[in-house]
Amino acid sequence: MSVGEEEWARERAGFGPDGEPAPGLLAAQFAQLTQTLLDATPTVGGVLKLVVGAAAALVPDADLVSVTLRDADGTFHTPVGTDPVAERLDQVQYDHGEGPCVESARPDGPAVGWSPDLGGDARWPAFGPAAARHGYHSVLATALLPDARLPRLSGALNIYSRRPGAFDARAIDLALLLATHASLALAHTHAVASAELEAAHLRRAVDSRDVIGQAKGILMQRRGITADEAFDVLRRASQELNVKLADLAKTLATRHTEVDLPAAEA
Incomplete structure (x- = not known):
C-alpha cells in the first residue's frame, strides 16, 4: 500500500x-x-x-x-x-x-x-x-x-x-x-x-569416488587383479572411448553383467 x-x-x-x-x-x-x-x-x-x-x-x-x-x-x-x-x-x-x-x-x-x-x-x-x-x-x-x-x-x-x-x-x-x-x-x-553449488560438487565427488570403487571391485573379482590394475583398466578404457571415468565406472557398476572392458596392457 x-x-x-x-x-x-x-x-x-x-x-x-x-x-x-x-x-x-x-x-x-x-x-x-x-x-x-x-x-x-x-x-x-x-x-x-x-x-x-x-x-x-x-x-x-x-x-x-x-x-x-x-x-x-x-x-x-x-x-x-x-x-x-x-x-x-x-x-x-x-x-x-x-x-x-x-x-x-x-x-x-x-x-x-x-x-x-x-x-x-x-x-x-x-x-x-x-x-x-x-x-x-x-x-x-x-x-x-x-x-x-x-x-x-x-x-x-x-x-x-x-x-x-x-x-x-x-x-x-x-x-x-x-x-x-x-x-x-x-x-x-x-x-x-x-x-549449494559447493555442496552439490562435493556430493558428486563422493558419488564418483564410490562408483569408481564399485567398478574397481567388479574388475578385481572378475579378473583376479589388484586395485591399481583395475583402476588402470578403467583409466585406459575411459581415454580410448572418450568417456568420463566416473560415467564409465557407473555404467560398469550398474550393468556389470552386460559390459566388459579390455584388459590393461602388460
Missing part, C-alpha cells in the same frame, strides 16, 4: 511512553521487508522483485521502479521492473551511456543520481528529453553495492516519477535504505547459491 502524507506525519510525531521513538509505519515496513527477504527463496530474481515492490510502495511519488545490473563485460540490463516503460527508459540510458541509472550502477559511480527536471537537465541530453516525452519528469537512482568478489558486479535501484520536483531528502534516504537491503540480500543469495 502507498504511504500518505497523514501517515508520514503520524510517523514523525509518534513517541513511546519514555520519550523513545515508537516503532512506526516506516520501521514496520522495513521490518516486514527484512523478514520477507530472509524467508524468501534465495534467488536473484526473487530478491529484486521484492525490493522493487517495496520501493514502489514506500517511496513517495514513485510511479515506475526498476533495477539495473552491470554485467562482467561492462554492459547493462534490466532484470526486473514494475512496467515495460521503465525498461525502455533504462535502455535509453544504456544505449547512450548517460543517465543516473548507468552512472550509479558503475562500481566507481555516485551513490545517488537525481534530477527533478529531466526535460531540462543538460547532463543527459538524450535520456532526459526521452523520459520527459514519455511523461516522466523526475528520476532517482541509488547504487547497489558491488559484489565483494571479482568481477565485482554492481547495479542501481531506479525510481521514476511523473511529477516534476519529486524525490526530496526523505525519498533519497528511503531509496538508499532499500538499495542497502537489496545489496545485502543479493550478497546472501550469492552466498547461499555458492554454498
Whole structure:
C-alpha cells in the first residue's frame, strides 16, 4: 500500500511512553521487508522483485521502479521492473551511456543520481528529453553495492516519477535504505547459491569416488587383479572411448553383467 502524507506525519510525531521513538509505519515496513527477504527463496530474481515492490510502495511519488545490473563485460540490463516503460527508459540510458541509472550502477559511480527536471537537465541530453516525452519528469537512482568478489558486479535501484520536483531528502534516504537491503540480500543469495553449488560438487565427488570403487571391485573379482590394475583398466578404457571415468565406472557398476572392458596392457 502507498504511504500518505497523514501517515508520514503520524510517523514523525509518534513517541513511546519514555520519550523513545515508537516503532512506526516506516520501521514496520522495513521490518516486514527484512523478514520477507530472509524467508524468501534465495534467488536473484526473487530478491529484486521484492525490493522493487517495496520501493514502489514506500517511496513517495514513485510511479515506475526498476533495477539495473552491470554485467562482467561492462554492459547493462534490466532484470526486473514494475512496467515495460521503465525498461525502455533504462535502455535509453544504456544505449547512450548517460543517465543516473548507468552512472550509479558503475562500481566507481555516485551513490545517488537525481534530477527533478529531466526535460531540462543538460547532463543527459538524450535520456532526459526521452523520459520527459514519455511523461516522466523526475528520476532517482541509488547504487547497489558491488559484489565483494571479482568481477565485482554492481547495479542501481531506479525510481521514476511523473511529477516534476519529486524525490526530496526523505525519498533519497528511503531509496538508499532499500538499495542497502537489496545489496545485502543479493550478497546472501550469492552466498547461499555458492554454498549449494559447493555442496552439490562435493556430493558428486563422493558419488564418483564410490562408483569408481564399485567398478574397481567388479574388475578385481572378475579378473583376479589388484586395485591399481583395475583402476588402470578403467583409466585406459575411459581415454580410448572418450568417456568420463566416473560415467564409465557407473555404467560398469550398474550393468556389470552386460559390459566388459579390455584388459590393461602388460
